């Protein structure tokens with residue numbers, strides 16, 4: 001791993017590949033294959049990749065944007081990190097240069113925003129689908145499991161135990177809390193945490209981490225409104241690089 005990656009919080013999670021299989025049989029749900037169907041056995045189901053780990057296993061060793069297929073065969077373009085910690089990670093959040101505004105409303109976080117070329121949030125509905133049957137993993141801060149509920153449950157964070165990570169467990173405090181944005185206060189504080197700390201997160205009363213906070217480029221005087229990970233560099237240091245990613249078990 002590069003130093004910059006080591007210096008940034010990387011939330012990682014994973015889910016069993018088996019749980020990503022479609023409810024119906026592949027013959028009723030023929031996801032497009034990557035590349036040509038094998039001519040010799042055209043009748044054999046040849047499902048498309050369901051995760052970045054699938055793609056890695058099929059020989060895609062370079063990081064980049066690929067199309068994967070969710071459980072209902074819905075295609076989704078995702079950034080696959082094929083390099084960090086063995087590769088096969090699906091990245092759903094990236095901060096790297098402050099070029100994209102992350103202080104956005106519920107609708108924006110629901111559908112996703114940003115640029116494939118730089119910073120982005122993949123969208124809460126997509127993140128929910130990716131983690132629907134989530135179980136754990138690794139990175140800068142590693143968790144045994146990671147799941148984001150659907151919108152009906154306000155994208156609640158369901159986190160497994162903290163496994164390891166030099167940055168410490170700054171996401172644990174947000175476990176079992178709803179997602180909040182500046183226009184939807186679902187936190188347990190009498191104030192509006194998203195407005196107070198200028199982000200969008202699974203705020204409680206309010207946070208120990210704020211990876212969708214303002215891009216403040218390192219040390220900052222303001223309190224807890226940057227890309228903070230309190231158990232590492234506290235509430236007055238904003239990380240310059242942040243990635244959140246999941247990988248199947």
Ligand SMILES: [Ca+2]
Nearest residue numbers: 185189190191
């Ligand atoms: Ca509140």
